[in-house]
Amino acid sequence: xxxxxxxxxxxxSLTAAVAGSxxxxxxxxxxxxxxxxxxxxxxxxxGAGDPRPVVLNLHGGGNxxxxxxxxxxxxxxxxxxxxxxxPNGTGPTSGRLLVxxxxxxxxxxxxxxxxDVGFPLRTLDALAERVAIDRTRVYATGLSNxxxxxxxxxxxxxxxxxxVAPIAGAMAVARFAPSRAMPVMHxxxxxxxxxxxxxxxxxxxxxxxxxxxxxxxxDSVKRWAAADGCPAEPQxxxxxxxxxxxxxxxxxxxxxxxxxxxxxxxxxxxARR
Numbered sequence: 001x002x003x004x005x006x007x008x009x010x011x012x013s014l015t016a017a018v019a020g021s022x023x024x025x026x027x028x029x030x031x032x033x034x035x036x037x038x039x040x041x042x043x044x045x046x047g048a049g050d051p052r053p054v055v056l057n058l059h060g061g062g063n064x065x066x067x068x069x070x071x072x073x074x075x076x077x078x079x080x081x082x083x084x085x086x087p088n089g090t091g092p093t094s095g096r097l098l099v100x101x102x103x104x105x106x107x108x109x110x111x112x113x114x115x116d117v118g119f120p121l122r123t124l125d126a127l128a129e130r131v132a133i134d135r136t137r138v139y140a141t142g143l144s145n146x147x148x149x150x151x152x153x154x155x156x157x158x159x160x161x162x163x164v165a166p167i168a169g170a171m172a173v174a175r176f177a178p179s180r181a182m183p184v185m186h187x188x189x190x191x192x193x194x195x196x197x198x199x200x201x202x203x204x205x206x207x208x209x210x211x212x213x214x215x216x217x218x219d220s221v222k223r224w225a226a227a228d229g230c231p232a233e234p235q236x237x238x239x240x241x242x243x244x245x246x247x248x249x250x251x252x253x254x255x256x257x258x259x260x261x262x263x264x265x266x267x268x269x270x271a272r273r
Contacts, residue, residue: 060144
């Protein structure tokens with residue numbers, strides 16, 4: 001009886017923590033979807049309060065755990081009070097070199113028709129069963145192939161997202177018809193050696209002969225500008241100069257901006273009606 005009572009107390013304690021206690025909470029969501037068992041890592045920030053905004057943070061060719069460590073978004077989530085969610089893509093090797101079906105890229109996911117639009121949306125539904133979230137303030141970002149996937153979500157599920165901030169990856173959607181205007185902040189290095197700023201074939205993926213030819217970044221941004229009804233001529237701010245690559249293994253990370261802080265300052269301006 002004592003053991004059972006202790007277990008119940010532990011479960012109640014965990015529920016209270018996830019709902020919003022003084023301590024941050026990390027857990028994994030396991031979600032059956034599209035005939036597959038999918039997972040997503042979740043970081044619920046410190047403190048209690050109203051329903052939380054959510055940022056979906058999509059990895060490139062890798063996995064959610066390495067992307068979580070690399071982006072360090074959990075610290076920004078604690079400072080700013082949003083829930084950070086790191087979904088996992090799919091791949092032939094469990095947990096390694098996972099990718100997204102972003103439309104025309106990348107890897108096996110597009111060829112197999114993996115439902116990578118439905119999976120993040122189902123993740124939000126599963127998250128809402130455990131954490132009080134603000135569904136009008138759901139945002140998406142991602143790196144490389146994850147950037148492409150964030151843009152596909154913005155195009156195909158505009159009714160579920162308030163804004164997106166793709167990083168180091170132009171759009172790769174096969175069909176582009178967003179149902180509403182979508183705020184987009186695109187971050188991309190002119191010196192990116194893989195996802196070339198001007199588009200065209202990048203180098204082969206590690207250990208393969210596979211190459212992809214993404215859209216030019218400015219063409220990608222122009223498509224969003226046209227869909228959003230923005231002026232044809234952009235406003236240009238003073239340049240911020242600094243070396244930047246694609247990831248830690250493909251050029252230096254930028255020290256010019258704090259991407260987590262800049263995207264959150266952008267995100268918090270928008271809520272879906």
